[in-house]
Amino acid sequence: MSRSFWHKYQERYKQLQSHVCVGLDSQLDKLPACVQGSQNPIWEFNRAIIDATKDYATAFKPNLAFYLADGLRGLEALYLTVSYIPQEIPVILDCKVGDIGSTMQGYAHAFFADLKADAITVNPLMGKDVIVPLLQQEGSFAFALALTSNPGAQDFFHNADLKHKVPQWLKQFDESRLGAVVGATQVADLQEMRKQMPGRLFLVPGVGAQGGDLAAVLKYASDSPEEPRILINSSRGIIFASIGEDYATAAAKAAKELFEACKA
């Protein structure tokens, strides 16, 4: 990292005045037929998607699972992808890791020092040991799962009241180093999350394929348009807008539409 995520994000937002995060969930068997024959299909696909969508992206977010699913070639695609993304656009690796301190140091080395992501997502279940080693990486940033919107979120976030306990717990960490993943399919939940965490940066998945309501989400972007506190992620809605040969053009169009809709 040449600069901190926080600085990079603020600068990028000032430039674009929009909240779009393009999710690179580049699952091999969903890629267009026209890239399947190339030496490294995920990388081939991502390069075209980045070229097509970068003018509308406040951030990019690859999800580790889809790269590991293609083995060594997939991890190579991830490295190539992160280094290809223009320096001024922050990269958030979605990996939802969470382990004891010595193991988190391993992940910090892997994802910040080696891969050179600007931020990662983390799972806070194992408590502060998950976060502390990450903060030791200068300029790093992590988004902790605070409330997800998948059906299974009932099991612990709702039924064990973690949707209140995690935001309370997050207060011990600086807002310029730690954000929150907040699911968007239930607007009432998002409203409550914002009430609990007024100044924290939210990474909001689920606006596209998972069915969140964009206009409602934007109401909770922040109190002031000068101080953006939200990244709205769309993955499949952008990158798989078409799976024909026009996939890059279709992705550009979908990204632009979300970009316009997310204008401050």
Next chain:
Amino acid sequence: MSRSFWHKYQERYKQLQSHVCVGLDSQLDKLPACVQGSQNPIWEFNRAIIDATKDYATAFKPNLAFYLADGLRGLEALYLTVSYIPQEIPVILDCKVGDIGSTMQGYAHAFFADLKADAITVNPLMGKDVIVPLLQQEGSFAFALALTSNPGAQDFFHNADLKHKVPQWLKQFDESRLGAVVGATQVADLQEMRKQMPGRLFLVPGVGAQGGDLAAVLKYASDSPEEPRILINSSRGIIFASIGEDYATAAAKAAKELFEACKA
């Protein structure tokens, strides 16, 4: 996987009558100087460790973080390691993943179909969506974090009562497909976990470097020696028993000691 984890584990236990899981936390900068010059130090180290300890191992458990920390070469070391471990010894990939269904399908493909691990560890925070896609992989097995023993375990396992809620929640899943990670540094906790989950297979870290009491842990192995329900993991205590040129011999000795101490 040629066979289910559950079958492989039972057979291996019958053969050895001991509970040792050798944790391959092969952190590059901790490896002996004598392997640092080789083309792939982690793989070089692991091969010698596997040769030295396999006769005492009911399972092996590599932790994903330490492989990703060495980039592409590290992931290659992980693939070589898993394929080098003798077929009859189950391999548990410690990755503590937990995400929505489509992403978990990606991890299932990565770790079971491609890497050919027999089991993985998972983080249950996002609820049943974490588990269901894994069960679709025939013969697969996962260990869900039920109670960890790191300092940060206070934050949610204890303070949000997840140490009761997770075991309750696990009841919906078959014991031949889902086990539990249970930290061992507090024996009273382990006793309580066993009371809540009498028949479930426990993966118990923290007996070596993390300071758990072995004799106490063994009391909760199971009600019957015929029906083992515990794997006792030691990582650093075995693999880094020496960091001199005698590292493999020292690892064999440490593994044998734990093996004898864990005899049923």
